[in-house]
Amino acid sequence: MSENKLTDLPVIKDYIYNTDTKNQILKYDRENKLITRYPTVYIVIDKIRKNKFKAYVGETNNIIRRTEEHLKSEAEYRTDWLELNKSNDAKLIVIAHKEFNKSLTLDIENQLMQYLVSDDAIVELNNRRSNDQDLYYTREHFQDIFKSIWQGLFEKYSEIFPQIDDITNSAIFKASPFHKLTDEQLDARDKIIDNIQRIKKNHKDDNLIIVQGSAGTGKTVLLSSLFAELNKVNKQEAYMLVNHEEQLKIYKNISSKIGLKSSFGDDIVNKPTKFLNQHPVKNALIDANQKVDIVLVDEAHLLLTQGYMSYKGKGQLEDIKKVAKVVVVVLDPMQVLKGNGYIEDDYFNNLIHKSLEDDNFIELTQQNRMMASADTINWIEDIVQKGVIGDIPNDDSYSLKIFDNVNEMYDEVKKHDDSIESLTKGLSRLVATYDWEYKSGKLREYTNSRGEKVKDFWRVKIGDDFSLPWNRQIKPEHKYKDLSWAEQRQTINEVGSTFTIQGFDLNYCGVIIGPSVKFRNGKIIYDSSCSFDTQVKNKRTLVNKKKVDISSELIRNQLNVLLKRGVHGLFIYAVDEELRNELLSKYNQK
Structure with missing residues (x-):
């Protein structure tokens, strides 16, 4: 000043x-x-x-x-x-x-x-x-x-x-509907609101509006703003659907605080499967009055594209389109993490083509999460898009470090989790690709060296001297129990996965690249035999009944999600020796 x-x-x-x-x-x-x-x-x-x-x-x-x-x-x-x-x-x-x-x-x-x-x-x-x-x-x-x-x-x-x-540093702050939007987000919001009114007025069957953007381009903030804005209008309501448990908590908290309710009497924030069970497709097809007004879908790349558990349909997006007058989805195909959410190229290309034809396609390109230079962002994109490791750029605005020792990386993450020094510290965590065994809801049972049967946490173990609980196992204090994984104080002593951190920001993110990601013959490759994610390892049955192995694509997407969590810094340790050495050689050349 x-x-x-x-x-x-x-x-x-x-x-x-x-x-x-x-x-x-x-x-x-x-x-x-x-x-x-x-x-x-x-x-x-x-x-x-x-x-x-x-x-x-x-x-x-x-x-x-x-x-x-x-x-x-x-x-x-x-x-x-x-x-x-x-x-x-x-x-x-x-x-x-x-x-x-x-x-x-x-x-x-x-x-x-x-x-x-x-x-x-x-x-x-x-x-x-x-x-x-x-x-x-x-x-x-x-x-x-x-x-x-x-x-x-x-x-x-x-x-x-x-x-x-x-x-x-709270997750709800980062998804608040009251954020000041960028010019790109404002233009997108205005266009979406105009298109919603046009579709409703003309009673269009082509009722899908697509917002596409890679991780960190502000899709969630845009959708949260729309959620609050659309629900201000009398005789209009917009549901919010998301498959991600952590993100669901955030939207439920927001809707509760600002008093958003559904005229149908169900939750205005919900998971897609529960929403479709409460708004059956057959009812909407028989009686148009049973259709809801607007449905917003965050993380639409997590929608199921085949039946799974209590969802008996063939594709959640198509079903949602049938029960709503207008559907707005935000998605990034490179954040599809499960085989039952896999989007076939033909289907995805047809969606995009049709939305472009109807002027219902919006793309966000501005990176809003990572406070990094374009060169740093491009370096990460080259890894996940091309499988190549380029020269690591010098970036005064972003801390990008490669580690030869995982414990040293953990020490660096803990140092940055101290919230006393400045606002850029705090909310820093370790995360990893899904390459260690984990079963939700129960402890690991094993026989120790003395022949005794004991129970312990499922752990991420590397070598003889690194071992941390894996994925939400340390019980939180009561006051933290309703917060997202990253906000709970005890999780500094755990390692999170894509399923705990997708959609959330960390100030500094330490990424353990597990053995499913390797470096061979000058390229990054993906080895599903080292993954413990059954949704990655199982083959996917396509529409034409052909079974295909999509594991490389899904593991790549996991890596993409993890590498783009850090707002102010990214730390990397690779378990695969050749990958670690290649990363270190580029880092030491800086």
Whole structure:
């Protein structure tokens, strides 16, 4: 900010929220023009139970008049305000700053909602409005002003507002519908909303909109924003479907906090199989009134393309298209990890061709997760797309390291999991390709050297001195049990897989490339005999009844997912000696 460096702190005042609020403000702050005459941002907080609150965020040019409106006219037709007005515990927090103007307060309001939807203490957030602003006079001061506001809120009300890094490192924050979208994401969102209305108006049978993008291009943030935006419109609702258990928790948390519900009475956030069981295709084909309005599908590359367990159909995407008026999917074919989700080339190409023909295809290309240079991203793409290991680029903005010793890599990950030093540290984990045995729900039984039968965790073991539990086995503390794998504190002592980390960000990611990935004759190859993932090893039966081995493609996709998790850094250790030596030779040439 150079000579215009911001030094003034925000003014944060609180008042009992009731019919006497106006008198309280006039009594204590009549002469404080920042409160009474300038634009302000405000939060109405109501305690629901111990350490749990509901919140409403707003901004206004006149806090006294706006409070009177909430207390009187709005309570007549809004149940959320009626409940707040009847509360004996509600508090009005008013935030003022000498730099506030209309655009800045709208941006502050929006970012407060983004933070509060990620705040464990807030269980209900009543204002879902999103008012991202473009450029304005004080835009360059926005981040500094917001950080000082949040720090002030934390210092005054720490039971409600946690430290800023606890928010920004949370999985729900990274998927929040209140993120400021990039120009590419905004253009995509506008086009999708327009296309949805066109399809509904024309009652089109070609009701599929496809958003394609590789890992880290912001597909989830775009879809989360759409989820909140589409559900604002009266007499319209958008379901959110995702097959990934960890991501499902995040969307359920978001929908609960901002009060999104289905008119059919089922969960507005669900897994595809459960959704289809609650909305049978045969009912929708008989009665068009049984069709749901809009279905959004995150991680659509995880949809089943054949029957599996309680799903009896032949393809979830085709079934979803039959029970919804409009379907919006985001996908990346290079994140298909299971044989029962394998997309045959002809089917996929036909989908893309048809969506292009109908102008219903959108591609995201901007890398939003990895804070790396284009050269670094291209280096990773060459590994997963071409199977070649190029020269490792110098990148001052991203930490890319190759290790000869897995324990040294683990030490580096643990060092970066310390959240005290800076916001770029914390939320760092070890992950690995699925090359070690694991069975969910039970411990490993084996006979030890003394002939005794004992039980232990399933483990990732490398050599004689590296052994860590594998995939969600250490029991979390109660307060962490509903968080995603990466957010649970004990998982720094585990190794995760693609199935625990897909769709999530890590600040620093240590990737153990297991023995299923090898380097031979100048190329990376994939050896399914070293994989313990049965969905990789089993042959896939195609539409033409031919059985094919797709293991190399699926293992490559696993590697692709793991290498693109790190926001600020990627650390790599390869079990295969030839692969490790090739990576180290490129690293040592830097």
